[in-house]
Amino acid sequence: MKRKHIAGIVVAVVVFVLAGAFLAEVLNPYETVANGKNGGTVSSNDVYVLAKIISAEARGESYLGQVAVGSVVVNRVKNANFPNTVYGVVFEPGAFEAVSDGQYYNNASSTSLKAARAAINGWDPTGGALFYWNPAKPVSRWIWSRQIVTQIGRHVFAL
Amino acid sequence: MKRWRSWITTGLIVLAVVAAGYWGYSEYRVKQGLQNRAESQYQRAFHELSWHIETISGQLAQLLISGAREQDVLGLATVSRQVFAAQANLGALPLALVPLSKTEKFLSDTGEVSFAFLNKTAQGDVALEEADEEIIEQLYQRSLVLKGDLSELAAAVLNKKLSWTEVEVVALRANRDLEDNTIINGFQLMEKKMEEYQEINLGDDFAKTKPDKKKVEGEKEINLQEAEEIARKWWFLEDTEQRGKLTYEGTGDIPTYGIEFLSSTNQANPIYIDVSKLDGSVVWCMRDKSTGEAKIDLAEGEGKCREFLEKRGFQSTVLVETEREDSSAIYTFVPRQGDVLLYPEQLKIELALDDGEIMGYEGSFYYMYHQERDLPEPVLSKEEVRAMVSPHLEVEVIRPALIVNYWGKEVLTWEVRGSYQDESFAVFYNADTGREEEVTRLTPSPKFLFDLAD
Numbered sequence: 312m313k314r315k316h317i318a319g320i321v322v323a324v325v326v327f328v329l330a331g332a333f334l335a336e337v338l339n340p341y342e343t344v345a346n347g348k349n350g351g352t353v354s355s356n357d358v359y360v361l362a363k364i365i366s367a368e369a370r371g372e373s374y375l376g377q378v379a380v381g382s383v384v385v386n387r388v389k390n391a392n393f394p395n396t397v398y399g400v401v402f403e404p405g406a407f408e409a410v411s412d413g414q415y416y417n418n419a420s421s422t423s424l425k426a427a428r429a430a431i432n433g434w435d436p437t438g439g440a441l442f443y444w445n446p447a448k449p450v451s452r453w454i455w456s457r458q459i460v461t462q463i464g465r466h467v468f469a470l
Numbered sequence: 471m472k473r474w475r476s477w478i479t480t481g482l483i484v485l486a487v488v489a490a491g492y493w494g495y496s497e498y499r500v501k502q503g504l505q506n507r508a509e510s511q512y513q514r515a516f517h518e519l520s521w522h523i524e525t526i527s528g529q530l531a532q533l534l535i536s537g538a539r540e541q542d543v544l545g546l547a548t549v550s551r552q553v554f555a556a557q558a559n560l561g562a563l564p565l566a567l568v569p570l571s572k573t574e575k576f577l578s579d580t581g582e583v584s585f586a587f588l589n590k591t592a593q594g595d596v597a598l599e600e601a602d603e604e605i606i607e608q609l610y611q612r613s614l615v616l617k618g619d620l621s622e623l624a625a626a627v628l629n630k631k632l633s634w635t636e637v638e639v640v641a642l643r644a645n646r647d648l649e650d651n652t653i654i655n656g657f658q659l660m661e662k663k664m665e666e667y668q669e670i671n672l673g674d675d676f677a678k679t680k681p682d683k684k685k686v687e688g689e690k691e692i693n694l695q696e697a698e699e700i701a702r703k704w705w706f707l708e709d710t711e712q713r714g715k716l717t718y719e720g721t722g723d724i725p726t727y728g729i730e731f732l733s734s735t736n737q738a739n740p741i742y743i744d745v746s747k748l749d750g751s752v753v754w755c756m757r758d759k760s761t762g763e764a765k766i767d768l769a770e771g772e773g774k775c776r777e778f779l780e781k782r783g784f785q786s787t788v789l790v791e792t793e794r795e796d797s798s799a800i801y802t803f804v805p806r807q808g809d810v811l812l813y814p815e816q817l818k819i820e821l822a823l824d825d826g827e828i829m830g831y832e833g834s835f836y837y838m839y840h841q842e843r844d845l846p847e848p849v850l851s852k853e854e855v856r857a858m859v860s861p862h863l864e865v866e867v868i869r870p871a872l873i874v875n876y877w878g879k880e881v882l883t884w885e886v887r888g889s890y891q892d893e894s895f896a897v898f899y900n901a902d903t904g905r906e907e908e909v910t911r912l913t914p915s916p917k918f919l920f921d922l923a924d
Contacts, residue, residue: 355915366923374758375717375728375742391578392571394561404512404564405638418923422758425798432793432800432818433832434756436744438722451567460722470722 357397361385362419362427364401367409369423369466376464377423381430382437383468390441397431437461440468505635512634515562516627520620522556526580527613533606539597546588553581564638568657572664576612579670583609586675586877601673608670615663623656678878679814681838685748686724692750697727701743704752705731707781717742724753724834746837752782753837756820756830761797764823768792768799774826775801775819787817793914797823805836807843811871814839814880845872848882848901855884855899863888863895873898875907883907 361381369380387393387400394400402410409415419427437443442457443466444450457469526549533545557577560570587602598606626632630652637653692700698714706712714729725747730740741757766774772789779787784803788811791802801819804811820830852868859865863886871885875898883898898908 356918359918359920374739374756375730378756391582392574394557399558399561403561403566406566418921420923421760424920424922425758428795428800429756429820429830432820433834434754434818434830435723435834436718436720436728436742438720438724438726440722453569454567456569461718461720461728463718463728468722 358427358431359419359424360397360401361431362424363415363417364407364409365426365430366419366423367414367417368407369426369464370420372464372466374422374426375436376466377426378429378434379436379440379463379466379468380443381423381427382435383440383443385430386435386437386439386441393441436463437468440470442469443467508638509633509635512563512638513627515559516634517624519556519559519563520617520624522552522559523613523616523620526552526556527610527617530580530606530610530613533598534603534610537597539591542591542598543588546584546591549584550581550588553577553584557581564634565654565657568654568661570657570661572667573616573657573661575669576609576616576664579672580609580613582676583672605670605672612664612667616660619656619660619663623653623660626652626656676877679839679874679880682841685746685838688748690725690747692727692745692747694727696750697745697747698729700750701729701745701752701755702731704782705741705743705755714743720744724748724837726753751833751837752831753834754830754832756832759822759827759829761822762824764797766823766826768794768823771799771821771823771826772801774828775803775821778819778828778831779803779817784817790816791912794823798829799823805840807845807872809870810845810882811869811885812843813871813873843872845882848884850884850899850901850904852884855886855904858899858904859886859888859897862890863897864890870901871898873908881907887912 361384364384365377365381369377372380384397384400388395388397394403401407401415405411407415438460440460442454444454445465446467447465454469459467459469461468529545529549529552533542533549536542536545557574560574560577583605587598587606590602591597627634632653634653637651640651640654694716698716701714702710702712712731714731716727717730718728720726720728726744727747729743729745731743732740739758739760741755743755744753745751746753772792775789776787784805786806787803788806789801790804790811790813793800793802799821801821803817803819804813805815805817806812815836817836818830818832819828820832821827822829848870856865856868865886865888867885867887869885871883872880873883873885875881882901884901886897886899888895888897892913894912896910896912897906898910899905900907
C-alpha cells in the first residue's frame with residue numbers, strides 16, 4: 312500500500328514537472344507575439360524599434376509618459392556617451408528591463424507608435440533626460456545620484 | 471494480478487523519471503549553449519576593447535613624435551576608426567548600470583578631435599600644430615590610464631576565469647551589491663582615475679553655438695497661474711471655461727511648467743502644453759489623437775499648419791520638409807530673416823489628415839535659438855554658386871540659408887536643392903568661401919507595414 316502511494320506521488324511530481332515544462336514552452340515571452348488587427352506604416356525601422364521599447368517599458372503610461380520614455384532613447388542616441396543608433400541604445404546589454412525579460416518582442420501599440428514618431432521628431436517632455444526609473448521598484452543605488460529633472464506618471468527622469 | 475499491476479506502475483515511474491531526466495538534461499544543454507554564446511560575445515567585446523584602447527594610445531604617441539603631414543593623416547584616420555570600434559565594443563558589454571561617463575567622454579573627445587584634425591590635415595597642407603599636439607598629449611596621458619587598467623583587468627579575466635554573464639546577472643539584479651565583483655570594481659576604479667583629470671579644453675574650434683543663457687537658465691519669471699493663462703490663450707485663442715492643470719514641472723534643458731487641458735471634443739486625450747518658466751513662451755504642445763482615414767491632402771494640410779502658425783505670430787515661414795505617416799503628417803517650417811532661411815530655428819507641426827486638427831507643435835529650437843541676427847551679405851552670388859554645383863544634380867532651387875554645420879557652428883550658406891535620379895539632396899555651400907559645409911539627403915525613407923498590438 313505504502314509503496315503504491317509513493318509511486319503515485321512520484322508519477323504526480325513527474326507529470327507536474329513535465330506539464331510545467333510544457334507550459335514554459337507555450338508561455339515563452341519570445342513567442343507571444345500577438346497578431347494585431349491594425350497595421351501601421353513606419354518610415355524606417357528605427358521608429359518601430361522605438362515604438363516597441365516604449366510599448367514594453369511604458370505600458371499604462373499616458374501619451375506624455377510614453378513620449379517621455381521615447382525621448383530618453385532619442386537623447387541617448389544624440390549623446391556622445393551612448394551608442395549612436397536607436398538599435399545600439401535599445402539593445403545595450405542590461406539597459407532596458409523589457410529587452411532583458413523579452414517583453415520588447417511583443418508588437419507595439421498604436422499609441423506607442425505615435426509616441427515614437429513624436430520623440431524621434433524632437434518632442435521631448437523630459438528636457439534632455441538620459442535616465443528614467445520607477446521609484447517604487449528596486450533600482451541600482453548609483454542611479455539615484457543622477458540629477459532628477461521631472462516626474463511623469465510613474466517614472467522619474469534624470470540627466 | 472497484484473504483481474502484474476506493480477510491474478506496470480514501476481515501469482511507468484521508470485519511464486517518467488527517464489523522460490523527465492532526459493528533458494531536464496537537454497534543457498540544461500540548451501541553456502549552457504546559450505550562456506556560452508553570450509559569454510563568448512562579451513569576451514570578444516571586452517578583449518577587443520582593451521586592444522583598441524592600446525592601439526589608440528600607441529597611435530596618439532606616434533602622432534606626437536611624427537612631423538610629416540602624411541603620417542598625421544594616416545595616424546588620425548586610424549585613431550578615428552579605432553575609437554569607433556572601441557565605442558561599439560563598450561556598448562556591447564553589460565555595463566549599462568555602471569557609471570562610466572568619464573571613460574566614455576575620453577572616447578568621444580578622442581573621436582571628435584581625431585576627426586576634426588583629420589579634416590584639417592587632409593584638406594589643408596598643414597601638419598599638426600603645437601596647440602593641436604597639446605590636445606593630443608592630454609588625450610595620450612588619459613589613454614595610458616585606460617590602457618593600463620584594461621589590460622590588467624583583461625589578464626585577471628583570463629587568469630581567474632571571470633565570467634561576464636555573471637556580471638550581467640549581478641548588474642540586472644538591482645538589489646545585489648554591485649561592488650563585490652572584480653570586473654565591475656575594475657571599471658569603477660578606472661572611472662575614478664579618469665575623474666581626477668580635468669576636462670580637456672578643446673579650444674574655440676570645437677566650441678558649439680549655444681542658446682541664449684536667458685532662455686535656459688536664470689530666475690523664474692512666471693508663476694503657475696500666469697503659465698496656465700498663457701497656455702490657454704495660446705491654444706484656444708478665444709475665451710473658454712476650460713482650466714488647465716499642472717502635470718509636471720521640468721528642470722531639464724529648459725525650466726518649464728507642463729500644463730494639461732482636456733480637449734473639448736475628446737475627453738480621453740488631453741492636450742499637453744509646455745510653458746517656459748523664464749519668459750512664458752510656449753515651447754511645445756502635443757496630444758494623442760486617433761486618426762481615421764485621411765481626407766485632406768498634404769497641400770491642404772500645409773494651409774492648416776500655416777493658419778495655426780500665423781495666428782500665433784509666425785508670419786514668415788518656409789516649409790522645408792514634410793513627412794507623412796498613415797493619416798497624419800509632420801511638417802517642418804523655418805522662419806526667415808529677410809531672404810535668409812533660419813534652419814537653427816526650425817518648427818515642427820504634426821497634423822491629423824482626417825479632420826485637419828493640430829496634433830502637436832515643437833518649437834524648442836525656435837525658443838532657444840531665436841534672435842535678431844546680424845547677417846552679412848553673401849560674398850558669392852547665386853550664379854557663382856550655381857556654377858559650382860555638380861552636373862549630376864538637377865537643381866530645383868538655390869536660396870540663402872543659415873545652418874548649423876557639422877561642428878555645431880552657425881554659418882551662412884547657399885542652399886542648393888535638387889535631385890539625382892530618385893534621390894533628393896540639399897547641398898549647403900559656404901556663402902563666403904564656397905566650401906561644401908553640409909550635404910543632406912532628403913529622400914523619404916521606404917515605408918514598412920507593421921502589425922500593432924491593438
